Amino acid sequence: MGGRKMARDEKNACGSQDPDDQQPQAQERKLRLILAGRTGVGKSATGNSILGHSLFPSRLAATPVTRSCALGSRSWAGWRVEVTDTPDLFTAQGRHADPDCTERASCYLLSAPGPHALLLVTQLGRFTAQDEEAARGVRELFGAGVLARAVLVFTRREDLEGGSLHDYVRATDNRALRALVAECGGRVCALDNRAEGAERDAQVGELLGLVERLALEHDGAPFTDDVYGLAWARRHARPEDTLRLVATRLVSRGPGRGRRRLEAGGRGGSGRSSSWRGSCYLSCCFSRGGGPDPD
Numbered sequence: 001m002g003g004r005k006m007a008r009d010e011k012n013a014c015g016s017q018d019p020d021d022q023q024p025q026a027q028e029r030k031l032r033l034i035l036a037g038r039t040g041v042g043k044s045a046t047g048n049s050i051l052g053h054s055l056f057p058s059r060l061a062a063t064p065v066t067r068s069c070a071l072g073s074r075s076w077a078g079w080r081v082e083v084t085d086t087p088d089l090f091t092a093q094g095r096h097a098d099p100d101c102t103e104r105a106s107c108y109l110l111s112a113p114g115p116h117a118l119l120l121v122t123q124l125g126r127f128t129a130q131d132e133e134a135a136r137g138v139r140e141l142f143g144a145g146v147l148a149r150a151v152l153v154f155t156r157r158e159d160l161e162g163g164s165l166h167d168y169v170r171a172t173d174n175r176a177l178r179a180l181v182a183e184c185g186g187r188v189c190a191l192d193n194r195a196e197g198a199e200r201d202a203q204v205g206e207l208l209g210l211v212e213r214l215a216l217e218h219d220g221a222p223f224t225d226d227v228y229g230l231a232w233a234r235r236h237a238r239p240e241d242t243l244r245l246v247a248t249r250l251v252s253r254g255p256g257r258g259r260r261r262l263e264a265g266g267r268g269g270s271g272r273s274s275s276w277r278g279s280c281y282l283s284c285c286f287s288r289g290g291g292p293d294p295d
């Protein structure tokens, strides 16, 4: 984690050739999403389904494939959807691999001034102790309030074989899963990330529709906290300095300390300078050896 070498797909995350990525429309409102969950559940595959093309490296492997945070974007129904893919930042193992919090700081910078939805990814039929640990890690990093912005995304939708996801979560005898569904306000969605074409579009439309409703319930204001506040206040400063400062804040805060949730009240959705986003990408890309992605 925190590797500074950039794989080809990671380079794309900083400067994709996809026309959707290159031509954001000025009037588009932002929908920022963060993918979270344990390694191997299909976070990157989910990100690729949302984007409609393979941007994030995703494959079955014995060791984690995603080593650092990356950002992709697309246009959807008048929104500019920005997706931050993450490596394992949320289990004890993930935190151990990020002792100076640089990777967690990178997640903050890429999703500043805060996400409209957190996509907590798990595999259908395989909700394990590690998934519980990842959910705990999410609460520890962002505060428990972030689950009011969470959607529980089940990959391997094909295993439902046409059945209803809502029936599945209602009937499950996994109490931890039922509790998490309740904490997420019952927002659940299933994806078959191997689907293509119209089938994939329909599934992604279902998920983004949920996210859109969630964002509108909050008047378009993103979730934010003191760390997002710090990152956003420094949006015109040198991004590498901001990355360090944010990482230092996260280290000093430690798990569960000093967290304050600030609702943005319309601060984040629009009217922000693109230069900081540009330089944020610069920082995140340069630290991996690449170039900026135009916003």
Ligand SMILES: Nc1nc2c(ncn2[C@@H]2O[C@H](COP(=O)(O)OP(=O)(O)O)[C@@H](O)[C@H]2O)c(=O)[nH]1
Binding pocket: 037, 038, 039, 040, 041, 042, 043, 044, 045, 046, 057, 058, 059, 060, 061, 065, 066, 155, 156, 157, 158, 191, 192, 193, 194
């Ligand atoms: N059959 C099936 N495989 C999936 C699905 N989603 C992800 N996968 C596979 O699960 C493996 C791990 O996915 P990846 O995106 O790398 O997981 P991550 O570590 O959470 O980012 C890959 O082989 C994916 O192709 C799905 O909906 N159906």
Ligand SMILES: [Mg+2]
Binding pocket: 043, 044, 045, 057, 058, 065, 066, 086, 087
């Ligand atoms: Mg991944």
